[in-house]
Amino acid sequence: MSRDLNIKVHHLTRVEGHGNIVVNMKDGILETAHLSIVEPPRFFEAMMKGRSFHEAAIITSRICGICSLGHQLTSLVTTEAALGLEISEQTVLLRKLLVHGATLQSNILHAYFLAAPDFLKVGSVFPLIATHPDVVLRALRMKRLANDIGDIVSGRAVHPITPVPGGFTRIPEKAELLEIKRRLLEEGLPDGLETIETMKALAGAIPQFERETEYISLKHKDEYALYEGDIFSSDTGLIPVENYLDVTNEFVVNHSTSKHAKYNRNSYLVGALARWNNNHSQLIEEAQAAAEAMGLKPMCFNPYMNTIAQVVEAVHCILDSVRIIDKLIENGLKNEKPNQTPTRYGRGIGSNEVPRGILFHDYTYDNKGNIIKANCIIPTGQNLANIDDDMQKLVPEIITKSKEEITLDLEMLVRAYDPCISCSVHMLEVDFIE
């Protein structure tokens, strides 16, 4: 079809940070289709230089408010690897509980507040307060529960207080954990199951689009990998975390303030959909049933289904949190002090799955415990090349639609990735050239 098309979405809404969608088609030939990142630079790597290991996680947490727990935990495991700090089983369990809380809060925020308005053809969650009050109240309840896990275990859900190198500055009390468990079972689980029904009803509004790509996530032999594991590529299998630079291969493109990444193909995908494709069989049974109910099957090549994979994970996080609390209480809560005596100094590399995908931190410390060099590779940055490749396949497929419909499909595509743009441009800015 011979057509001229010119789409510019300036400062896309309902995503974290500033990005523009740019599409240019002339005489039916697609000249440009990409997400342009225009967030101002942050320079975190430069700010980290010379800072003490006590401060590293406090600073990196501020890369992103939405993913602050992720940036804090990855920073802690990186510092612990570099300084040879051993941590207890209790610390690992409490961190896993925090990861579940943060994943639940972020996935619910995205599914209900950022993505669902598209499915219902409204501009935000606010009109839904009048039209769908029970759904909005449920979303708020689930978010509150998830944030309460963060508030109780880490002192504060945004920029957590108590997680420090080597452990926690405060251990939650048994009664606090039991109260969370009660709410997870009495509120969280029924709300999670209702969410599946809501998403099933909305699933018809999810665009049918497929593009097979490379899916990269952590993988762990015993569990659905979020807190720990090796890197796994759906194309070539396991890679040790220490070799992350072989995977990310960051490069600069001139339409994005954030670097792009690629491994075995032109681009790869990280996040809930990658975790689903790589590790779905390790999800708790109820979460697998939720996936089936919402029509999510492995391998899923439709990036719009990322939102559905997030809801599946929400169910998993609710139930696995109960298991973790049981384990903590069975072991007996111990009032441990954090282990902050370095046994060596040097380089450490750490990785976690945060809600938007696999995150890497890499620090080198001098023999006073101050940072010489820091590098952080962020999930959204890794997804950007994949988003562009999706757009370039998608636009010709939907070219018979109106400009407004094409624009909406593109906006929904970018939102489906739940991008976190402040994170991804923690260091780079390239001017936007129209």
Place this chain on the structure above:
Amino acid sequence: MKPKVAFFDFTSCEGCQLNKLNLENDLLDILKHVDIVEFREAMDDKADFYDIAFIEGSITSPSCVERIHDIRRRCTTLVALGACAVNGGVNAMKNLHPIDEVRETVYGKDKYLFATLPAMAVSSVVKVDHEVRGCPMTQQDFLKLLVSLVLGKQAPKYNSPVCVACKLKENECLYNRGMVCLGPITRGGCDAQCPSFGQFCTGCRGLLEEPNLDGMLEIMTNHGISLDEAKKRMLLFNSNEVQL
């Protein structure tokens, strides 16, 4: 008529905005008293005029300067929200290094391709009527200010150190536990949240109006850290305020 309220983000982590969406128990009540007319992180709508504009983040590029002037022209009351907006926050740490070095660390050979300014407080560029301090701002602080503005009452102000709240809560001083804490020079109002959870105060709410910085450095060095390290700790959230 309900006041028209808008939220804008500049260079920041958007954690303060998230903290508003985390007001799950109060969000629906808030919406009975104000109209949120612009909030890019959560909604599509845009407006021409605002009674109250909440600004998150630091001013760090020429385009930020243009945008904040435009918002100031279109609003009646402007509020700086969170440490990045109030005094530059962690962003201002980049101002401590020569800008050429910062750019080179990040961009390598392409260091001159990208426009950047020193990270500035919003009040360095336009008039700021009120502020909500902290990293992140606390929800209680935000609600107190919002209620004052809606009712036309005087906004709360704090100028006592974090230590006062810490003492009232009968916390053991963290210096007794071998930590180095910025409570004595940091503006309170946070209910000593971090020390109450066993973590040292990072100074995220900014300095008191007349802080005794030399005294603070003396306490810190008496508790086992070098003068250089003590200065760095002080600068973490206050690079634009501390003159050493």
